[in-house]
Amino acid sequence: MGRELSVKSKGEMAFKNEGNKEENEMSCLTTQNQGMFVVGYALTLKKVKSFLQPKLEMLARNKGILFVAIDRNRNLADQGPFDVVLHKLPGKEWRRDIEVYWQQHPEVTVLDSPDAIQHVYNRQSMLKDVADLNLSDCHGEIGIPRQLVIKKDSSLISDAVTRAGLNLPLVSKPLVVDGSAESHVLSLAYDQLSLSRLHPPLVLQEFVNHGGVLFKVYIVGDTIKVVRRFSLPDVDEHDLVNNSGVFEFPRVSCASASAEEADLDPSIAELPPRPLLEKLARGLRRRMGLHLFNMDIIREHGTRNRYYVIDINYFPGYGKMPGYEQIFTDFLLGIVGSKCKKGNKKHLQT
Numbered sequence: 001m002g003r004e005l006s007v008k009s010k011g012e013m014a015f016k017n018e019g020n021k022e023e024n025e026m027s028c029l030t031t032q033n034q035g036m037f038v039v040g041y042a043l044t045l046k047k048v049k050s051f052l053q054p055k056l057e058m059l060a061r062n063k064g065i066l067f068v069a070i071d072r073n074r075n076l077a078d079q080g081p082f083d084v085v086l087h088k089l090p091g092k093e094w095r096r097d098i099e100v101y102w103q104q105h106p107e108v109t110v111l112d113s114p115d116a117i118q119h120v121y122n123r124q125s126m127l128k129d130v131a132d133l134n135l136s137d138c139h140g141e142i143g144i145p146r147q148l149v150i151k152k153d154s155s156l157i158s159d160a161v162t163r164a165g166l167n168l169p170l171v172s173k174p175l176v177v178d179g180s181a182e183s184h185v186l187s188l189a190y191d192q193l194s195l196s197r198l199h200p201p202l203v204l205q206e207f208v209n210h211g212g213v214l215f216k217v218y219i220v221g222d223t224i225k226v227v228r229r230f231s232l233p234d235v236d237e238h239d240l241v242n243n244s245g246v247f248e249f250p251r252v253s254c255a256s257a258s259a260e261e262a263d264l265d266p267s268i269a270e271l272p273p274r275p276l277l278e279k280l281a282r283g284l285r286r287r288m289g290l291h292l293f294n295m296d297i298i299r300e301h302g303t304r305n306r307y308y309v310i311d312i313n314y315f316p317g318y319g320k321m322p323g324y325e326q327i328f329t330d331f332l333l334g335i336v337g338s339k340c341k342k343g344n345k346k347h348l349q350t
Contacts, residue, residue, distance in 0.1 A: 035064065037336050040082035042070040042089050042098075044179065050319040060329050065336075076101045084109045084335060088117070088315040090179055109335055116289040117314050121177045123203045124149045126312045129287045130280075139276040140305030142297070145205040149175065150198075157195040157204075166206055168192070169235055172246070175201035177313070188232065190243045197246050208308055209234040210298035211268035213259050217295045218321045219281050221331045225321055226271055228259035234301055272297060272307055280309075290314065291331075 039060075043051065048069075057067055070079060072089075076097050085108055087098060095114040102110045120126040127144045135142045148164045150157050161170065172187040188207065189195055198204075214231040217224060232249065259269070285291065294316040300306040318324040 036066040037064055037083050037332070038081065039065060039067050039084045039086055039332065040070045040080060041067055042072065042085070042087040042094070044089065047088060047315070050317055053319060053325065056325040056328060059325050060332065063329055063333060065329065065332050077104060080108075082108055083339065084111060084332065086111050088179075109339070111292060112290045112314070119288060120290070120293065120312050120314045123173055123175055123177065123311070126177075127309060129284055130309045130312075132287070133280070133283045135276065135280055135283070137276075137279075139273045139279075140307060142276065142280055142307045142309060145171075145208055145308050145310060147203055147205040150200045150202050150204065151175070152200050154196050154198055154200055157198060157200075158192045161192070161195060161204065166204065168240065169207045170195070171205045171207050171232075171310075172198050173203050173205070173311075175203055186232075186249045188235075188247045188249065190240060190245060190247075194244060194246045205310065207232075207235060208298060208310075209301040210308075211265070211301045213264065213268050213298075214310070215272055215297045215299075217272075217277060217281070217297055218316065218318065218324075219285070219291075219293050219295075220318070220324075220327050221291050221334060222281075222285075223327055223331065224277055224281050225323070225327065226277065227321065228264075228269065228271075230259045231298065267304070268299075268301070270299075272299070273305075276305075276307070284312075 041048070041052070052067060060067065068080075068082070070076065070085070070087075072094070077100075082105075085098065085101070087094070087110070095118070098110065099114055102108065127147070130142065131144050133142075146164075146166055148160060148166060150160060169188050169190045172189060174183045174185070177183045187198065189198065189204075210231065212231055212233045214229050215226055216229050217226050280295075284293075284295075292315045294313050295309050296311040296313075298308050298310060300308065318328065321327070
């Protein structure tokens with residue numbers, strides 16, 4: 001099956017499969033769940049408000065897909081039946097519950113495996129998969145910034161940085177991503193003395209000048225969508241000489257920091273090449289076993305094709321992604337078609 005690139009607006013692109021299988025998928029739906037494909041969701045209230053917008057629910061319902069809330073006060077096994085479980089909840093209790101449920105109901109598509117999700121909640125392990133891919137070809141190269149993990153004792157950070165040979169300034173990020181606002185707060189440390197003011201456990205990354213723009217790459221199954229966001233400004237020699245201490249920044253890649261309509265230098269604004277992003281997304285989906293995530297990518301300022309992945313988030317704020325309603329509905333319809341194929345195959349074998 002071929003693929004096409006559809007350009008939605010300046011600085012924004014989506015890659016999707018060609019072909020429309022809705023008629024076959026809908027005929028399959030008429031034999032399952034009284035005509036509806038049921039998606040049970042277990043999400044935080046904040047995530048429900050941002051993701052489950054009326055437009056998405058209406059579009060999905062028109063295609064035969066029904067979203068049903070999972071009640072955390074009831075046994076999961078007593079609810080449903082579900083065709084898909086969509087989840088992003090903190091805590092070991094939920095992780096245990098969904099693992100037990102999945103073992104008892106292997107016919108249900110769980111998005112995604114709790115173990116796979118847990119992998120990207122740690123900033124040390126999340127980027128290791130990118131480094132292990134070793135992507136370098138004619139379309140460019142993608143790696144990760146040099147980094148160091150500090151698990152305890154802030155007084156030893158300076159010596160550890162010196163031994164590791166990291167260059168200032170350094171970006172400090174909490175080691176664990178737990179969904180809280182605090183886990184997305186960044187700090188920029190300009191000098192050795194200020195490093196002792198940081199609070200482990202954390203990850204230190206060398207700051208890479210990138211023109212103050214990052215590319216937020218959304219993954220929904222095999223669909224990729226890219227938007228620009230403003231980021232931290234570049235740091236020059238003057239900044240290093242005249243600045244000291246630790247500067248704290250909130251989450252920098254929010255919707256209000258959109259760079260889509262900004263008048264940017266083309267060398268900064270140009271999106272990463274499609275083949276490179278496809279290769280990266282395909283490799284990470286395989287390695288991480290995830291269908292729903294995004295990546296924050298920067299291009300090193302002054303280069304044409306050297307990119308760094310600086311963060312990965314599971315089930316990100318899709319509500320900030322233009323056109324997410326159609327993309328997510330198409331993704332669910334793809335699961336419908338896959339289940340129908342498996343069901344027909346089993347029927348033919350019996």
